Amino acid sequence: MARMMHLFRKYQYILLVVFGVLLMIVFVVGDALQRWASGPGPGGRSESVVLRWKNGHVTDNDLYNQRARHKIAMEYLQAIIEETRNREGSPKGAGIFAAQNDRDLIRKLLLAEKAKSLGLTIDNEAIYSFLYQLGDGELQKNDFAVLFGRTVGERMSQPQMMDQLEQEILAQQMLMMMRDGLFAIPPREAWAMHNRLRRRVQTEMVALKVDDFKDQVSGQPSEEQIQVLYEQGKDRFPNPNSPEPGFKRLRKIALEYVRSDFDKFQQEQIALIKPEIADEDIEKHYAENKERYRALDLPSADDAEVKPDAEGTPPAEEKKPEEAKEGGGDGDDAPGNDAKPAAEGEKPAAPKPPAEKPEAARPEKPAEPPAESSESESSEPSEEPASETDGDGCLNTQEDSETAEEEPAAPKTLAGEETEEPTPPAATEPATGDKKPETEDPTTKTESDAKPEKKGGEPAATPEASEDAADSKKTTEPTEAKDGDAPEEPKYRPLDDKLREEIRDEIAEDRAREPAQDKLSNAFQAVQSAIEKFGRQQRLLEITPGATKPGPVDFEALAGEHGLTAGKIDLVDPLGVEEYELGKSFQTDFTNLRTWPPPRYSFAQLAYRDGWQIYRPERIKGAESDIEFLYWKTAEEEEFVPELEDVRDEVVDAWKKQEAFLKAKVAAEKIAEEAADKTLGEAFAERESLEVFEPAEFSWMTMGLTPFGGSGQPSLGTVDGVEGAGNDFMQAVFGLKHGETGVAVNQAETNVYVVRIISESPSEESRREQFLVSGVTPEMQGMASNELFELWEGWYDDLEKEMKVRWNN
Numbered sequence: 001m002a003r004m005m006h007l008f009r010k011y012q013y014i015l016l017v018v019f020g021v022l023l024m025i026v027f028v029v030g031d032a033l034q035r036w037a038s039g040p041g042p043g044g045r046s047e048s049v050v051l052r053w054k055n056g057h058v059t060d061n062d063l064y065n066q067r068a069r070h071k072i073a074m075e076y077l078q079a080i081i082e083e084t085r086n087r088e089g090s091p092k093g094a095g096i097f098a099a100q101n102d103r104d105l106i107r108k109l110l111l112a113e114k115a116k117s118l119g120l121t122i123d124n125e126a127i128y129s130f131l132y133q134l135g136d137g138e139l140q141k142n143d144f145a146v147l148f149g150r151t152v153g154e155r156m157s158q159p160q161m162m163d164q165l166e167q168e169i170l171a172q173q174m175l176m177m178m179r180d181g182l183f184a185i186p187p188r189e190a191w192a193m194h195n196r197l198r199r200r201v202q203t204e205m206v207a208l209k210v211d212d213f214k215d216q217v218s219g220q221p222s223e224e225q226i227q228v229l230y231e232q233g234k235d236r237f238p239n240p241n242s243p244e245p246g247f248k249r250l251r252k253i254a255l256e257y258v259r260s261d262f263d264k265f266q267q268e269q270i271a272l273i274k275p276e277i278a279d280e281d282i283e284k285h286y287a288e289n290k291e292r293y294r295a296l297d298l299p300s301a302d303d304a305e306v307k308p309d310a311e312g313t314p315p316a317e318e319k320k321p322e323e324a325k326e327g328g329g330d331g332d333d334a335p336g337n338d339a340k341p342a343a344e345g346e347k348p349a350a351p352k353p354p355a356e357k358p359e360a361a362r363p364e365k366p367a368e369p370p371a372e373s374s375e376s377e378s379s380e381p382s383e384e385p386a387s388e389t390d391g392d393g394c395l396n397t398q399e400d401s402e403t404a405e406e407e408p409a410a411p412k413t414l415a416g417e418e419t420e421e422p423t424p425p426a427a428t429e430p431a432t433g434d435k436k437p438e439t440e441d442p443t444t445k446t447e448s449d450a451k452p453e454k455k456g457g458e459p460a461a462t463p464e465a466s467e468d469a470a471d472s473k474k475t476t477e478p479t480e481a482k483d484g485d486a487p488e489e490p491k492y493r494p495l496d497d498k499l500r501e502e503i504r505d506e507i508a509e510d511r512a513r514e515p516a517q518d519k520l521s522n523a524f525q526a527v528q529s530a531i532e533k534f535g536r537q538q539r540l541l542e543i544t545p546g547a548t549k550p551g552p553v554d555f556e557a558l559a560g561e562h563g564l565t566a567g568k569i570d571l572v573d574p575l576g577v578e579e580y581e582l583g584k585s586f587q588t589d590f591t592n593l594r595t596w597p598p599p600r601y602s603f604a605q606l607a608y609r610d611g612w613q614i615y616r617p618e619r620i621k622g623a624e625s626d627i628e629f630l631y632w633k634t635a636e637e638e639e640f641v642p643e644l645e646d647v648r649d650e651v652v653d654a655w656k657k658q659e660a661f662l663k664a665k666v667a668a669e670k671i672a673e674e675a676a677d678k679t680l681g682e683a684f685a686e687r688e689s690l691e692v693f694e695p696a697e698f699s700w701m702t703m704g705l706t707p708f709g710g711s712g713q714p715s716l717g718t719v720d721g722v723e724g725a726g727n728d729f730m731q732a733v734f735g736l737k738h739g740e741t742g743v744a745v746n747q748a749e750t751n752v753y754v755v756r757i758i759s760e761s762p763s764e765e766s767r768r769e770q771f772l773v774s775g776v777t778p779e780m781q782g783m784a785s786n787e788l789f790e791l792w793e794g795w796y797d798d799l800e801k802e803m804k805v806r807w808n809n
Helices: 002-010 012-037 060-086 102-117 124-134 141-151 158-179 187-198 210-216 223-233 262-276 279-288 301-311 320-326 368-378 398-406 451-456 463-482 497-543 555-561 603-607 648-674 727-733 764-774 778-802
Strands: 049-053 056-059 200-209 252-261 565-572 586-588 600-602 618-621 627-637 701-705 711-716 741-745 751-761
Touching: 002 012, 049 060, 049 102, 056 060, 060 102, 060 124, 060 141, 060 158, 102 158, 102 778, 124 141, 124 158, 158 778, 187 701, 187 764, 187 778, 200 210, 200 648, 210 648, 223 648, 252 262, 252 497, 252 555, 262 497, 279 497, 497 555, 497 627, 555 565, 565 627, 586 618, 600 603, 603 618, 648 741, 648 751, 711 778, 727 741, 727 751
Parallel strands: none
Antiparallel strands: 049 056, 200 751, 252 565, 252 627, 586 600, 618 627, 701 711, 741 751
């Protein structure tokens, strides 16, 4: 150390000169060198052309400068808005929409150019008028200058800001002109949207596969046709849901991963913990969670079968009171109408009519006159419902009706002939016994014996009937106990060997969850550390050619050591990766509380994003709840446009599909004509090649549901048996009336369907009444917004064609 300090002191002047020169170089060219080393950037951005249009072209540098100017202008306008609010003003006027990406910046450029072509001009006076309106009259020119200096500073001059604001306001005015009048929903459109949501149809269909018609395509496409088709699809990615051919190659990546099954880790921990659970732990758990082990007193199948007979007469015998009336009302004839629900072998005595029969409570001879008197009295309202009778002379008290509902076998009591004056209501006890109490002979009835008539709505009983009533009371006692104030004591399962084993499993599962999760996390961490170390060495090798190349990580052996399974996926595009279990995984972002349901990202969205480095492991939950993956990228292949010779076979096959589709559609239209006046099943009963199927009833649009019971945004309905039914399919189907047959095509144009409308619901009249009541609903507003978005996108596409825009992908 002393030797080094001696050399430093000896040559300190020389070293100071050398380091001084190096510092000067760094201060002068260091920043430029840093930008050059880090790639394109401000001042060092490449001049590659992003797009070409009728006024020239836009380079990467132009796009970067435009993005920076737009950002500064938006900051300046935001400062004006905040200052206006600080002065208790309210910003007025239409705001400037912020560009979210490069395409939005280009759209602003095109909108401003379109506005100029229509004769719109924006001068400095118009710009200040816009700023005054934005500031609600609270700010003047000197205020704008102060805010400009405070917000923009030296990043942009005032003339540059005025030029940028001119372009922003021109684009805004053009956008307002294009959208003017599009937000109101006319009645005709509202009615159509109402039908899309409410009209449901039952159909029968026949599917014709387009691939089955390829053999009918004769000949080959010409070179000109091949070239035209290739030019149409060379810049388009293949899409299985679109009929348009695409030949551009998607980006591909290769992956390696380890897979975990949490249930496996948990079962291993359960096997270790279970023997350690003592009986005291089980008894303590049982005592603390006793409510979870209530004994369920469920009726058996045998009890359910005998329950009607135990509670009363079967419902088929409820008509006996009417039969008693038809018997002339004679007390001697009434017993003959008894259904005898108790014991078949017992012979009923003629002078002992059942208690339910009112003839026992009146003299035999004067039967008819009291009946007429009772009927007249029953027609008048009374404050005592217990004495009200219906037109047939049947007692119709509230208590009796409730009893009849609970016990359908109990026959109604005939009344109206026993007394001319209604009796006051009293607490009634429903008779639910197997035997009906019998009364004594009507001629021997005394005044004291008639008292139960007021209480229960029934005549007094003989001693024999009292015994039957006692048996009936035994049946009703449990019901009365349930209605009492004292609740029934709950019953619990006994702590027998079976329940002890169940509790042991519960305790073991609960105790094993945390150590199993720790073991799983440690296993993933071990693999992740090894892969990250290897990735750092690989990246170091790229910038240091002389560095030692690291050996590959045996991740399969490492996974086996920690109870994981390993796998790899060769170069695959976002469509192909969905065929693998890893590709079916997804991630839900619960940190975003602004939207519900929370955003959900597929594996392809995460794995194929820009900026994800090779050998940078990430974790993701599998489609099954207990499955989790740790995955990393090992190689990638960027998207590119192949040469015609490399995809000639694909181009020819695409041409054949187009020709086969036309033939399939002609065949479907012919079939629809043949079945115009009959069902499809009848029309093609003898043609085995055509399978007729009936999907479940469906509507054009359907409402989604949120987890809290609300309705989500309307979405396209689904049709059972139809692969990718798109909007054109729905439009064709719902353009048919009841009984009509037509042709519909799925979104990818892989199948052509013959469709016949069997029925629809609700009726058009019902839908019209509902529409007049509901008017324009939020669901219709959502549908209109979606259609407006598609309309705007189409308008932008037409604008790009008008401006001859061509992106260099």
